[in-house]
Amino acid sequence: MNLILLFQDDFQEYKGRVRLQGRRLDHVLKVHRAIVGDELSVGELNGRIGTGRIIALSQSVLEMDVKLDRLPPSKLPLTVILALPRPKFLKRVLRSASSMGVQRIILLNSFRVEKSYWQTPFLSHDRLREQLLLGLEQAGDTVLPEVLLKPLFKPFVEDELPGIAAGTVSLVAHPTAVHSCPRGVNQPTILAIGPEGGFIPYEITKLVACGFQPVRISDRVLSVETAVPALIARLF
């Protein structure tokens, strides 16, 4: 937690004072080992970042006077389309994508995605949000990425994707692609990443028809939790 995220309910009668309990209080006590007078990095959800000066601190409550005077780091102009990974990887990938500043994450079905993955409780709004917030706290950001669930491949790719992909650099990571993933693109980009075992040829064909170029990052097969940060760092 390199930044303590503040929510609307934390703010007291006048805007500059916050009162925190629970997980964030525990973290300040046990990890920061902070004392009254210390200044901590804080940020308001979807808002500015700054510092919080500790006014009161006990086992039950933390009070800070906060000054939010800076913009959070800018987002990458990047949408990641991810064939829904198994739940244990999903959590880590959401955290790392959120920490790296991905703007939008689309979780998509694919032939090789196990059907049961769509039943996991981790896809609930609150559980997704929890992982995204952890990524923001890690990175010092405040702006939640958007997450969309698309459990049907064909209608998404045929009806919605052309609009989303228009005007972007559209890439699909594919281990057998001829072209290497470009470096330092720094333009609006959509990156599609397949499931374990990869997208099937039909899916690649549909993505190519939508303007996606297959690219590879390595002659090695990387797990999704390694591939996501690797591809993002290659592109931006």
Next chain:
Amino acid sequence: MNLILLFQDDFQEYKGRVRLQGRRLDHVLKVHRAIVGDELSVGELNGRIGTGRIIALSQSVLEMDVKLDRLPPSKLPLTVILALPRPKFLKRVLRSASSMGVQRIILLNSFRVEKSYWQTPFLSHDRLREQLLLGLEQAGDTVLPEVLLKPLFKPFVEDELPGIAAGTVSLVAHPTAVHSCPRGVNQPTILAIGPEGGFIPYEITKLVACGFQPVRISDRVLSVETAVPALIARLF
């Protein structure tokens, strides 16, 4: 497991036949759902890769005739020096570094490394090797990276590092560095990555004195498990 690693003891009386049990057998039964006659990707530890044709398969044993006729993917000419991460991150970082083809991993002490991390059973030879092998199986590689443990920062950096770093691009990832991490270096490189909270100024000074240039990958603070694949993908 995109490649089944074979060890000396697996080979039967004549070199082309292997007999497997345990974890690899389970994986072939449950994940590959293979049957007699199927061909699987295999590789001999620190040797060639190829295919194994299933000759016999039961709940207790898998026999294959193997043909090892290709070289594994080449290693990156990269040494990663890592301030020892907490055990749960260490495992993942070892797997991802191994899967990405890092040649050598040096686990180093640093002021902000918790002393208790050096006591973890995960630092035993066998436990380290287990994670590295998982990374190789993921990537389709056979060649184990070298792992060195350096629990004393100063003597390592003063006495050993100059020899190791000579003739390489030497970089230390540092969130406040002025220079961005270079892209596509493709030369022998050493990359040092600090602990949570970063290397302290004294440590940065010692590394700089050894020829290391501080570089940053982002204006965001990334966790070590995200930073390692991101930095490697930026460099190679």
